[in-house]
Amino acid sequence: MKITIVGTGYVGLVTGTCFSEVGINVVCVDIDQKKIDNLKKGISPIYEPGLDEMIARNTEKGRLHFSTDLPSCVNDSDVIFIAVGTPPDEDGSADLKYVLDVARTIGQHMNQHITVVTKSTVPVGTAAKVRAAVQEELDRRELGIFFDVASNPEFLKEGDAINDFMKPDRIVVGVESEKAQEIMARLYKPFTLNGHPVIFMDVPSAEMTKYAANAMLATKISFMNDIANLCEIMGADVNMVRKGIGSDTRIGNKFIYPGIGYGGSCFPKDVKALIKTADTVGYSMRILKAVEAVNDDQKSLLFNKFMSFFTGDVRGKTVAIWGLSFKPQTDDMREAPSLVIIDHLLKQGCRVKAYDPVAMHESKRRIGEVIEYCKDPYEATIDSDALFLLTEWTEFRYPNWVVIRKLMKNPVIFDGRNIYDAVELKSLDFSYFCVGVNTEKP
Ligand code: UDX
Numbered sequence: 001m002k003i004t005i006v007g008t009g010y011v012g013l014v015t016g017t018c019f020s021e022v023g024i025n026v027v028c029v030d031i032d033q034k035k036i037d038n039l040k041k042g043i044s045p046i047y048e049p050g051l052d053e054m055i056a057r058n059t060e061k062g063r064l065h066f067s068t069d070l071p072s073c074v075n076d077s078d079v080i081f082i083a084v085g086t087p088p089d090e091d092g093s094a095d096l097k098y099v100l101d102v103a104r105t106i107g108q109h110m111n112q113h114i115t116v117v118t119k120s121t122v123p124v125g126t127a128a129k130v131r132a133a134v135q136e137e138l139d140r141r142e143l144g145i146f147f148d149v150a151s152n153p154e155f156l157k158e159g160d161a162i163n164d165f166m167k168p169d170r171i172v173v174g175v176e177s178e179k180a181q182e183i184m185a186r187l188y189k190p191f192t193l194n195g196h197p198v199i200f201m202d203v204p205s206a207e208m209t210k211y212a213a214n215a216m217l218a219t220k221i222s223f224m225n226d227i228a229n230l231c232e233i234m235g236a237d238v239n240m241v242r243k244g245i246g247s248d249t250r251i252g253n254k255f256i257y258p259g260i261g262y263g264g265s266c267f268p269k270d271v272k273a274l275i276k277t278a279d280t281v282g283y284s285m286r287i288l289k290a291v292e293a294v295n296d297d298q299k300s301l302l303f304n305k306f307m308s309f310f311t312g313d314v315r316g317k318t319v320a321i322w323g324l325s326f327k328p329q330t331d332d333m334r335e336a337p338s339l340v341i342i343d344h345l346l347k348q349g350c351r352v353k354a355y356d357p358v359a360m361h362e363s364k365r366r367i368g369e370v371i372e373y374c375k376d377p378y379e380a381t382i383d384s385d386a387l388f389l390l391t392e393w394t395e396f397r398y399p400n401w402v403v404i405r406k407l408m409k410n411p412v413i414f415d416g417r418n419i420y421d422a423v424e425l426k427s428l429d430f431s432y433f434c435v436g437v438n439t440e441k442p
Pocket of ligand 1: 155214
């Protein structure tokens, strides 16, 4: 089986590389010549644990290739995955320009049956638009070729994407014909050997499944953040409440950690897009609108605590920040709470000193040198008036508080991920604030 993956972003590159790992012949295509040149040299455009090694291994074995020439790959493929970007346009809906450009190129060159699969996160109805775009080009060429369109949403988590792809909870595929179902079942067989199902369904349901899954997860997070904020006011401890409810198997103990709001490339974009899709057909997603509003507020939570701790007198204060990426194991800062917090701090005239194990280059690219970058977590705390823990990287778990107490000018910690022990920090004379627990009770 030969496949082509169009788009070497996060989804495309992980998908292509993992398919090649099980012996499938894969070409990853991108219009960005520099990206492709780098990939040929083994330089990956993204940070994802295990990916570089897997790319190198499969390139060397001759089953993973990189190219900028989509037309020459079309007829060499049984399946073409479209995994190009769908950036949100001004009103929040996914911009399908790149997806449809690829579909047209396929239609302009296709001479045999191909299954065209949408892998990018696309609104319900996109596969139908892809079908129409391919068909239009075939009609222009007066060719009556039978082809298939399928929808195969991805559920990869950044930082754990390889594992998610190789051992998925489930694979969702929307198909329109038995032939496409048979081809997709064959393609995914190596990933289902330990009992993980491929769930076949119609195309719109597959497209909706992706949005419903992410919207549900985002809802869990915002719900817990709302409960956390109330816990704090009422004198309850959200960590206890989380354990108490999570042990009910109907609720489950995953994705109910309160924090400083969800970020990343998926949840914010998908929640917005689903709200928008519903609005355009005259239905209001009331819960998701609230999910979004709670999340926006939650990103300012630590900053608000910092303001009230210093009763608004924060001009000229130095703030240490630990963690810039939206979550550990990635350098991704898209929609990261750190960006919102840094913006608030700078607007208030604070000096910000940050450290992140891998995301500092990404931060420099995004916001430049408006903050200072430190070589380790300790350096960031020197002479600081406050420490903000924003990303729960393992290297922040057990810092030497005695050393930090001496380095900081003013010992106050704002923990956005509830990873520290309030009693221990109190005993060392720190002021400690987290999410959903009133740690500064008199
Ligand atoms: C998510 C989905 O998990 C994945 O299935 C989908 O394909 C893409 O979106 P990802 O964005 O990589 O993956 O990150 P994830 O690990 O799911 O975390 C998302 C955000 O939620 C992070 O900002 C994280 O800090 C936050 N989060 C997660 C919480 O605040 N609390 C939780 O309990 C879990």
